[in-house]
Amino acid sequence: MRKLVAILLGLFISFTLGYAFLNPVLRAIADWLGPLFGPQLLTLLSTLYLLFSDPFVYPLTAIVWFGVALLGGIIIRRRVGAPLAMMTVFSLFLPLMALSALGILQRAEEIGLMGSPENLLATLPPIPQGLSLVDLFNAPVVGRLIQRVLEAAQSGTAPTPEMFISTLLLPILLNAGKNLVIIIVAALLGVELGRRVEGFFAPWSESLRERLGGEVYVSVGAVSACLRKSLPVLLFAALLLSPVLSKISHPPIVETDGGYYSESLVGFVDPNGVAYIGAAFADDQLSVGEVDPGSSGFHDALMVLFISQETRWEALPPLPDLPFEVPGGMMGNLQSYYNLVPRSILLALYIDVDAGVAEQRAEEVAAEFSTTFNAPLTYILTFSPAMMEGGVGETLPVTYTGWEVEGDETLPNATLVAYGSAAPLGDLVDEFMEVLPVEHGGLAALIHDALDSGALIPGAGPASANGTVLFAGFLDTGMLMDMLPQDSEWSDLLPLLIPSTPMKVGFIGLGSYWLNGVHSPPESHLFDLLALLGLTEPIQFSSDSDLSTLLVVTPNTTITGEGVEEGAPILNLVTTVNLSDPEFAPLVEGLENSTSLSISQVEPGAVVESGNYVVTFSALLPLNIQVTKEVSPRGVSPGGEVEVTVSVTNNDEYPIEDVFLNDSASIAYYTSSATVTGGNQTAHWDRIEPGETRNITYTVRLESSGVYTLMPAEVGYSYLNATFSATSSTATAVVRSPSAVGALGQTLAVGWSLASEALGDISSLVLSSAIAAVVLVISFLEYRNFKRWLHPPPPG
Template sequence: MILGKYLAWLSSTTVAVALGWTVLPKGFVEVANWIGPLLGPSFKPLLTLVFLFVGPSLSYTPLLTVWVSAGVVGGFFARGVLRSMIAGTLSTITLILLAVANGFLLISGIRNLVSGSGGFNLPPPPPGTSLADILSVPVVGQIVQQATSPGGPSLLGIASVLAVNFGLNIALFAGSFIGSGVMFRKIFHRRAKPVKPRPVEDSMPKPPTPPGSIPPVATPSAPAPAPTATVLSLLVIALLILGTVVPAGLAQSSGSSGVLTGEQMELGVQKDGSLRMVYSTNVSSLPGVSADYSRAEFQNLVAGSIFSFNGSVQVGAGGPPSFLLSLLPRHGFLAIYQVSDPQVGKGRADVLASEFAQGFAVSLQPAVSLVLPSFGGQQGSSGSIYLGIYEGGQQNTTLRMLGLVQSDGVGTILTPRKVFAGSYAIMAGFLGFENASATPSPSVSVVADLTGFSNFYGRGTFTLGLRETFGAQGTIAPSATAKTTQIRLEFPTNSTVVAWGPSTATVNSTQGLYQLLLNTTSSPTPNAFVTFDASFPQRIHIDRRTDPSSTVSAGATVTEKVSVRNLGNETIHGVVVSEKKLFQTYPTLELLSPSYNSTLGDIDPQASREATVQFRVGSNGVYTMPSAEVSYVDQNKTISRESSQTMLVSTFNLELYLGKLVSGTAPYSYPLVGLVVLTPVKSLIGGIGKLSTRRRKKTR
């Protein structure tokens, strides 16, 4: 075959990369969509190649299929043992060089990321990114198992896992390549075997056979060799069987008391006019959960709670809590134990999860089962931390949790229409244990954004109160279950306080703090409020959209428009829209407009203006675009507001990727490009020359 070795090398390499791209585990796809826009189009190809080499093909069937398919296709063109060995070796080297080249580009992307003026800003993961999906990636499970071993992280164990996976993958590729080459050589050799012409019968008469002579007997042919297909099948089966005898850690992954007391209600209005609520209280019991807290399920329990959130609540100012929250399922159950035996923790977590599932009428499915080394914290405990996350729930789950507090104390004024209208997070369970001897106390906690129900903008006299916020339903009285109720109202510091109620409350205008403490002897109060004079910024509405608004291809040009509307009763001045944070976060976005700042000037009451920014998308993935910042002058003060976050989905562009791969690794990439282009030409010319020589010989 004229181009046999070349086509065997090129086809096997192409099949391995193409199929490897399609079988990349969901968790790695989510990571690529998250990190790819930060580091460039080489991140996902590099992740694919790394998983191809060190992924556990014996426990992840799609990866096994990739290596077998690549070997079979390569063997089809090689058709021979020697050519299969040469082509397979070249394919392996090529895949390694591709990984190195992508790694080189990745290093350049990291340099661009950390060398920016704003430093490194990790954006939130795209919606749908799940910690459970990431930890369920086969090779990640193997690494976590070695990293969280009882004796501490084992770097040697991790290296051995990766080395064994690499060796098995290469052996599988080589075996299928050679076996396929031999098989197809036999098949095509038999088909191409020339048919000998029948001899021309001699016109001269043959001499008669002498009397008594024995006619020649035909020699029996040698038995046919076993079909190569059978040999190849046995090889694959042998490798699969090997996966069952390799140690499990290599072939596959296994995959004060601090207790809250009292009812607490906190309403806080910020300087920008936004309103936040934090509420927590003890409850007498939780549905479905036995109140026998001496049971094993409550021994060494750090936390056990059912939870629900809508994905946008901010637990911290961009810190780790907010970061981890976005990786959790929107509805689920969390259990944390500090035990010497992780299996004990898992068993207890499963029992507790089943009780919560029954009590809240929800189906909970295990999503994350993780063992971490113990870092102390619980007195008298040692061993490891077991973390179990279960996924399941819906809107009815949040209603059931809120219903636990709506019959007693200040919780009676809470309604789903208010609490769940904006961003929120709610959980019910057992939290805050610091030692194993603490008596568990079930509680419910709620965090909610109530800005949509507030009227804090402009200059004048304002009232922050429970009735003004939640309405006339319920009773503002001490909680019989929690025994005490504390109400805190926070308003801008150094405001002029006009009035407050009831008179038993204390107010500190310098700190901007109102406090009211109710106990079992306190009488219900009609309202808890504070009235003060203050100046808040004019309320504005920011609308952000991109064109095209749907999915774009990497390399496409996008036009972003940010509209600012003044909803207040006074003119705002010097309005500026800035997308500086966007381009600091994503170096792969190329700014095409003169500046990422757009000056809109003054905006009258109820009027609006629009800013336009153009940029080119340089990578594939999901851009979780940071909020656009809008600054303006109101009442001689500079105010800054942010838009909501938006998303831009970009698909992989092969032409853009190859161009960056070649130019980014030049001049080292030129020999490989030349080899790919010139080898088939050279082979074709040589093959044509050989055919011409054969024809001339036949003519002679």
């Protein structure tokens, strides 16, 4: 009886705890793919987590197995029986894992994935916001699998069985062995503890046996030594767990210094009314916290670049026409791939260095940047032409349709090592601001103030940028100059703009964009660079700068009754460089031929006239139309319904006409688990006046647990005989996961269903008979054990 109770209790407690406290990344994966594969995926990930995660990296599994085995040992109190029973608990998760995997395969076959695995990436739903490649790499068990698949893909070689065994199978089996050791040790500790505690319960046990008519041979006397004997066991258990529970953190340290200095600021408006601002600063003495460009990690590094970004797929500017073809399946679900991009990335590019050596040096560099920006960096991949078929030195034909680049290119002996971090941009802004060379004043102080005001931090305020990218790093300009072809026009121009020094040049900067930076009316658009930055002080260059540049570019069209006539873009350039030098003649001539160019040369430290960065221009741009998509309620139980509302608001001063709203692709990735049960997903209105809002509402039933990312709604409208479009953001609905008992029951039901299909017409008879036989055998054994307990043999 005690073994059966211990096994059943161990199964229940371990699965419930593993299910309830599943690793957050595995939980996010289950939420992402749960609508496709059902709760069996959550059960599978829970069992994988309990069986094969490293207990010294993920201490929760160690605590679960230690606690369950300790309890089992206390209940069973047999030095052989307790470890065997607890190992039985561990092993029973294997058939549960197999049943979950079979259920997932069955679901995959139902939705057509088994027949067309090549469409897997196009079929998977969008990856939820916040689940990046770095998170997947750090996930227990599956992280190692993803890393090995990526390494095989970048090397261009198919994984061999030996590679699979050595790099994937052996490590997870070793983790399982660690868990088994914990189980055995904890069970034996439980046995000793149980024997010492048993005296506490002896009076009740003997009294119960006497009332049931059994023989009593043991006195129900004192148990005075129980606690004293148990104390060493508890202390040993605490010492065993202490290494598992320890964690270490590192505080950031950031300092700045000065040296050679250049600064630049760029403002740009595209034909869709999206406004962009970019800034960059270079210094051959730039100090980036703990990063030492003279360390061995930077040896033979052409460039080291740290990037942190805060952007969302639905808030990206419209994609330009790509100069190369992208497979349709990949474009169909590009959001999934974009959301995988880590929030922060470190790229290290080495020249004439073997991949293994480059990885070692990049690891040192990554540690320095991690400390400086307080962003833990995880290795992602290494890429080198030497890994590809053809290798270094091969001359390959390169042709890009639509680009003025054709001919043959020779692959350089370059190795790129990438690291990633889940640290968001908002957590790194303070460190970034400390690295900015504000001691030089000028544009660096301007950008510092804009960051401090929140104008460049997405979500910080209603007028903040929709997206921002921060970057910092070092460039070996001497190596770059040596790599340029001697007969290239850039070999004459770049030395005038970029210093060639024996030391690596540090650089830091950012780029931001506003989706509605400029909109209607069509006449006299105003692009005010300072207004976007949320500042009023005039722009002034630094007096320390060797090169200061301000560039503003806007469209320029003429609107007539017959349509829009495109003109040359307006380009205002203010710089401290003397562009009359002959070396700059090709550059100036090219700009004059393609733009409406205005060039102003000023002295270092000059205050820039407002007319250079406040530009009035004419263009037919999209109106200020807001499309929103909301779900209510956001969370439901499996089989529940949510109401989706899509609203179109005209926030402009002019009406829009012939308005089409289409949200029919909302549940395109969830056709097997989501159904529209009422309402309309499309609408048409002849006209929407300024300040007016129109909306549609429909109901969706969601069957499986997980996170449902409803795709953006699309709106098309006309204005001044031109057609424009707008989209909403995605909307999220959450279907709550079943309880641990419910998930376990559904998995067992899958096993019953599979067995029924395999046995055919006699399935009910066979399965019922098997269950009855098991119950009878267990009942007989437990009845025999009860009789032995009731009438134990006399002592001695």
